[in-house]
Amino acid sequence: MKQDAFSKLHPAVNLLFFIGAIAFGVLLQHPVYLLAGVLASGAYYFMLCGRKGMKNILLTIPLFVFITLFNPIVNTRGATVLFTYFDRPYTLEALIYGVVVAATFVLMLLWFGCYGKVLTGDKFTCLFGNLAPSLSLLLVMVFRMIPSLLQKAKQIIGVRSSIGKGITEKSSIKDKLGSGMTVIGVLTSWALEGSITTSDSMRSRGYGTAKRTSFMVYRMTKADWILTAVMLALLGVIIIFAANGGMNAEFLPERNIVPVNRSNIIGFIAYLGYLMIPTVMNIKEAIQWSISESKI
Amino acid sequence: MKKSNIAMLIVFLALIPLTLFLGDKLPGRGYYITGVLIITELAVPFFMMFEKRKPQARELVVLAVMIALAVIGRVAIPIPHFKAVFAVIMLTGIAFGPEAGFIVGATTAFASNFFYGQGAYMPWQMMAYGAGGMLAGFVFIKNIIPKKPWIMAIFGFLANVFWIGPLLDTSHVFIMMPEISFSSFAASLASGFPVNISQGLSTALMMFIFGKPLLEKLDRVKRKYGMLQSETEAL
Structure with a gap:
C-alpha cells in the first residue's frame, strides 16, 4: 500500500496528532476555528483518498444541512424566533448553533476518516502490543482469519455445487436460505476444528512460556522526535490561548463570539499550523520529489 | 484482593467521578471527550482481567474465530x-x-470498523456490542433459562431493542445533538427505534434458525477438546 509522508512516521506520532486534532475540533466552538478544522481535515482526507475521497467529502454536505436544520427542532432556546410550529419556537440562534454542531460533526467524520487510513490495523497492534499482548494477538488473528474464512466459504460453496447441491438464480428462497445456513454451519465447524490445530501448534511452539516480543517495524527517528516536540509546543500554545478565553464563542441563548484579533491571532496560527502538519508534510515531499525528478 | 478488582474500585470510586468533574469544566462540546473517556475507563478493568488471566492459546484462537465470524456477519450481509x-x-x-x-x-466492533471505517461512535459501539455479549452470558448462565431456539430468539429481539440499540443511540446524543438533555436523548432513541427493530428481527431470526446448531457445535468443541478449562486439566 502506498503511504503518504505523514503515515510513514511512527504510529505514536500519528496517534498523538489525531488525539489533538479531534479533541480540539470538539472543544473549540469558534466559527473561525471550526472552519480551519473542516478545511484542514478535508484537505488531508482528499490527499489520502483522492477522487473517491472527494465523493465522500461532498456527501457530508447533505448531512451538514440536515443537522443544521434539525438542531432548532430539538433546541428551542434563543431570542430571535423565526417562526413557530405546534407552539414550539424555531429560533435563529439555535439555527446558527446548528451550523456549529454540524461543522463539528463533519470535522470529526473527516478526521476519523483520515485516522482510519493512517492508523491501520498493523500500526495499532504495534502500538498496543506491549500494553495488551493477548488482545493485540487476538486482533491480529481476527484480521488474518477473515480472508481465510471467506476463502473457506467459497470452497464449501464450490464443493456443494459440484455434488449438485449448489444454488442458482432460479432456486427458491427456501433453498437459498437453507443452503446459506448449511454453508455457515460447515464453515463454523471447520473454523473451530482448525482453531484447535492452530492453538495446539502454538502451544507446541511455546506460546505462553515467555514474554512475547513484538514485530516492530517502526522506530522513533530524529524526525519523529522533532515533530512530537513541535506538536506538543503547538498544543501548549493552543491550550494557553484557549484557557485565556481567546477562542471563546457562545451561541445560546445569546451570540457572544470573541473576534480573532491581534491579541489572540497567535493561538489561531498555532491551531492552523497544528492541523496542517500532515498536509504540509505531503506538499513538501511532493515538491522535493519534483525537484529531484527535474534534476535527472 | 485481586489486582483487577482494585483497578475496578479505583475506576469506579475515583477516576470516573474525577472525569465527570473535570469534563464538566471543558468548553464547547467537551462532553464528547468526557463520554469517550468514561467508556474507556469502564472497559479497561474488563480488558485488564482478560490480560491478567493470561488466556491460553486455545481460548484465544476460538475467540478469534468467533470474532471473525461476527465481523463477517456484519460485513458480508448486504x-x-x-x-x-x-x-x-x-x-x-x-x-x-x-x-x-x-x-x-467489543473486539468485533473494533475490528469490523477497520472495514467500515472508524467513526466518532466507535467507543459506544464497542461498549454496546460488548454489553450485548455480556448480557447474553449472564441471562443464560448455569442453564436456569433453557436454551431453546424460540427463547433465544425472543431474548435476541428484546436485547437488541432495549439494550444494545439504546446504548448505540446514546452516541448520537454526544455526537450530533446540540446539548445533553432529556429531549435530545428521546429524539435519538426515537430516530434509532426502527433500526433497532429491524436489527432485532434479524437477530431473532438468526438465533432461531442458527442458535441451536451453533451452540451444539461450540459445546462439542468444548467437550471434545476441553476448551476454556485449564490446559493441564484438558490433557
Missing part, C-alpha cells in the same frame, strides 16, 4: 441494519460466559 453480528456475539456469550461475550463483542 442488507443494511439486518446483520448476523449480534446473533454471533450473543451466542458466544451464551456458550462461553459473560466475559467471553464482552471480549468478543
Whole structure:
C-alpha cells in the first residue's frame, strides 16, 4: 500500500496528532476555528483518498444541512424566533448553533476518516502490543482469519455445487436460505476444528512460556522526535490561548463570539499550523520529489 | 484482593467521578471527550482481567474465530441494519460466559470498523456490542433459562431493542445533538427505534434458525477438546 509522508512516521506520532486534532475540533466552538478544522481535515482526507475521497467529502454536505436544520427542532432556546410550529419556537440562534454542531460533526467524520487510513490495523497492534499482548494477538488473528474464512466459504460453496447441491438464480428462497445456513454451519465447524490445530501448534511452539516480543517495524527517528516536540509546543500554545478565553464563542441563548484579533491571532496560527502538519508534510515531499525528478 | 478488582474500585470510586468533574469544566462540546473517556475507563478493568488471566492459546484462537465470524456477519450481509453480528456475539456469550461475550463483542466492533471505517461512535459501539455479549452470558448462565431456539430468539429481539440499540443511540446524543438533555436523548432513541427493530428481527431470526446448531457445535468443541478449562486439566 502506498503511504503518504505523514503515515510513514511512527504510529505514536500519528496517534498523538489525531488525539489533538479531534479533541480540539470538539472543544473549540469558534466559527473561525471550526472552519480551519473542516478545511484542514478535508484537505488531508482528499490527499489520502483522492477522487473517491472527494465523493465522500461532498456527501457530508447533505448531512451538514440536515443537522443544521434539525438542531432548532430539538433546541428551542434563543431570542430571535423565526417562526413557530405546534407552539414550539424555531429560533435563529439555535439555527446558527446548528451550523456549529454540524461543522463539528463533519470535522470529526473527516478526521476519523483520515485516522482510519493512517492508523491501520498493523500500526495499532504495534502500538498496543506491549500494553495488551493477548488482545493485540487476538486482533491480529481476527484480521488474518477473515480472508481465510471467506476463502473457506467459497470452497464449501464450490464443493456443494459440484455434488449438485449448489444454488442458482432460479432456486427458491427456501433453498437459498437453507443452503446459506448449511454453508455457515460447515464453515463454523471447520473454523473451530482448525482453531484447535492452530492453538495446539502454538502451544507446541511455546506460546505462553515467555514474554512475547513484538514485530516492530517502526522506530522513533530524529524526525519523529522533532515533530512530537513541535506538536506538543503547538498544543501548549493552543491550550494557553484557549484557557485565556481567546477562542471563546457562545451561541445560546445569546451570540457572544470573541473576534480573532491581534491579541489572540497567535493561538489561531498555532491551531492552523497544528492541523496542517500532515498536509504540509505531503506538499513538501511532493515538491522535493519534483525537484529531484527535474534534476535527472 | 485481586489486582483487577482494585483497578475496578479505583475506576469506579475515583477516576470516573474525577472525569465527570473535570469534563464538566471543558468548553464547547467537551462532553464528547468526557463520554469517550468514561467508556474507556469502564472497559479497561474488563480488558485488564482478560490480560491478567493470561488466556491460553486455545481460548484465544476460538475467540478469534468467533470474532471473525461476527465481523463477517456484519460485513458480508448486504442488507443494511439486518446483520448476523449480534446473533454471533450473543451466542458466544451464551456458550462461553459473560466475559467471553464482552471480549468478543467489543473486539468485533473494533475490528469490523477497520472495514467500515472508524467513526466518532466507535467507543459506544464497542461498549454496546460488548454489553450485548455480556448480557447474553449472564441471562443464560448455569442453564436456569433453557436454551431453546424460540427463547433465544425472543431474548435476541428484546436485547437488541432495549439494550444494545439504546446504548448505540446514546452516541448520537454526544455526537450530533446540540446539548445533553432529556429531549435530545428521546429524539435519538426515537430516530434509532426502527433500526433497532429491524436489527432485532434479524437477530431473532438468526438465533432461531442458527442458535441451536451453533451452540451444539461450540459445546462439542468444548467437550471434545476441553476448551476454556485449564490446559493441564484438558490433557
